[in-house]
Amino acid sequence: MTYDVEAGEWTAKRKFPELADFRIPPSRKRRTSSFEVSVVAENREEPSAEQAKAYTWLLAHEASVCRKVLRAIARYYSWLRQEDRAWFDDYECHEVKTVDDLRDLMEFDGLFVRRDQFRGLALLGFSFACKWDDEHGLGVLTHRGQIIDAGQAEVAYREPTKASSMWLRLCTARERSVAVEVIKAINKPSRRRGQPSGERGRGEAEEADALRVILHDRLVSAVLRGDRKGAEKLLQQGADINFVGWPGVPALFKAVGDSNVEAVRWMIDAGAALDVECFGSTLLEKARSKIETIGWRPDLRLRADQREHYESWHNRAVEVLRILEAAGAR
Secondary structure: EEEOOOOEEEEEEEEEOOOOOOOOHHHOOOOOEEEEEEOOOOHHOOOOHHHHHHHHHHHOOOHHHHHHHHHHHHHHHEEEEEEEHHHHHHOOOOOOHHHHHOOOOEEEEEEEEEEEOOOOOOOEEEEEEEEOOOOOOOOEEEEOEEEEEEHHHHHHOOOOOOOOOOHOOOOOHHHHHHHHHHHHHHHOOOOOOOEEEOOOOHHHHHHHHHHHHHHHHHHHHHOOOOOHHHHHHHHHHHOOOOOOOOOOOOHHHHHOOOOOOHHHHHHHHHOOOOOEEOOOOOOHHHHHHHHHOOOOOOOOOOHHHHHHHHHHHHHHHHHHHHHHHHOOHH
């Protein structure tokens, strides 16, 4: 292994046969089948005993762990696609029914053997590139073959929390129990007995934050799929239409990006803020950018079904812009 001073980790290359065939075209023809293994170690420290044990354990159970990772990604992908189908259709990301359906949608980047550990074994992070989010990528965090988190690529190397976890919103009760146990242990503050600390009540605060995130996600999901009755009920339960959690995209921005006319109209009526910005863009700039991205013109040579699709999409985007302007967005 060689040491990367800037990254603070030991690196090496090895094959991962279970993951090698997952390639986003056209890289399917270019890339080798060897992938990077990164062992996090600041100041040239030797890998810890927990890291060595975790990597040795992976080698003995590699095929099984990789299959679990792939199944988790398939579930995560299907959940994401249901939450925001328009986004996935725009990027021509098809429906996934089996793990094999992911083969042209993602590709493995490498493995992180992390410093944080639980019960004597370090956590392992799997990082991927993915077609539906080429900017943020895809990541899966594991411990002894159990899925701890799944989400964007940073999941593979950042500290997991209950509030930011996507996996906890879609996994089974048993899987959640395992993941939460590991997350709590990793985030547990180390304090001497009797030492005063501002961490008192942290558990309760995290639970409250997690509830806010869950209510907000359910609210956005209900609004985008047209479930107005369910959305009203969630507002009564304390969901906040203006809550902005990770990754920092306000709900109204999401609806504008989807050109979802009814969702935009409902959110504005429900009190969604019009003066927000996301990644440096205002709502009006986002709406205008969407129209430009669609690029619909009557003279385009398209099949009848394509013409109908693009014209409808363009008209929805124009109507969203009109609604925002009429509501006073600047």
